[in-house]
Amino acid sequence: MEQPRSEMLEARSTSPRYQELADILQREIENQTYPVSSRMPTELALCTRFGVSRFTVREAFRRLIDNGMVIRRQGSGTVVISKTPTTMFVQKLNSIEELLQYSKNTILKLQDTKSIQADSKLAAILGCALGETWQKIECIRHLDENSPICWTDVFVRPEYKALANQIGRDETPVFMVIEREFGTVADTITIDLFAGSIESNKAWALGVEAGSPTLVIVRSYRDKNGKVFEVSVSEHPTGRFTFSIDLLRSSKGG
Numbered sequence: 175m176e177q178p179r180s181e182m183l184e185a186r187s188t189s190p191r192y193q194e195l196a197d198i199l200q201r202e203i204e205n206q207t208y209p210v211s212s213r214m215p216t217e218l219a220l221c222t223r224f225g226v227s228r229f230t231v232r233e234a235f236r237r238l239i240d241n242g243m244v245i246r247r248q249g250s251g252t253v254v255i256s257k258t259p260t261t262m263f264v265q266k267l268n269s270i271e272e273l274l275q276y277s278k279n280t281i282l283k284l285q286d287t288k289s290i291q292a293d294s295k296l297a298a299i300l301g302c303a304l305g306e307t308w309q310k311i312e313c314i315r316h317l318d319e320n321s322p323i324c325w326t327d328v329f330v331r332p333e334y335k336a337l338a339n340q341i342g343r344d345e346t347p348v349f350m351v352i353e354r355e356f357g358t359v360a361d362t363i364t365i366d367l368f369a370g371s372i373e374s375n376k377a378w379a380l381g382v383e384a385g386s387p388t389l390v391i392v393r394s395y396r397d398k399n400g401k402v403f404e405v406s407v408s409e410h411p412t413g414r415f416t417f418s419i420d421l422l423r424s425s426k427g428g
Contacts, residue, residue, distance in 0.1 A: 192230045
């Protein structure tokens, strides 16, 4: 769509062009031109719209990322995660083993499983093409019978749909079940954490009010070729889960 000239970046502005662009995109996110969970325009589209370079667009996106408003995922572009700036501290985990702290002493209980086609929102989460078929496995993670921790939707490629029969047999994480049963090894795991709100059907199962705030953890698993083969989306009601990391100061200066 043709944009008004008033939106074009001015070369004579005292602010860097990338900051001007970041400010415009931030306003558009805040007024929900790009709602939460939607994809931002591509770098090329923004270059064309504003008459700027890819460097300018990337620097603008970097500022939105630093503000906690968007994330960038390989294969799915730039996705809006918050309509307002937030203070964000990003900590990279160093190994797959550190992820297993979540799974110890808890177990997934299967609720339902079905074949689905990815709409625009789900395609952004899965990093897949619109309309692509995946298997959705709905689960609740429990500490014990009376203590549900979270609702987890596990999305796997159709060739792994039989693993739903393995859910709940033991404490083994799903990605390790896939490795055991199908030989696909997780080479890279990406974790995104952000705030959300619980839908009514999930709220009832977890014993909370619909619309209650949640901590959402999205884990994306890629094989050695960079192909996503599993994505889990876990929604934790307030007070049900704490993610704790110990940080040690480096002995190096700087």
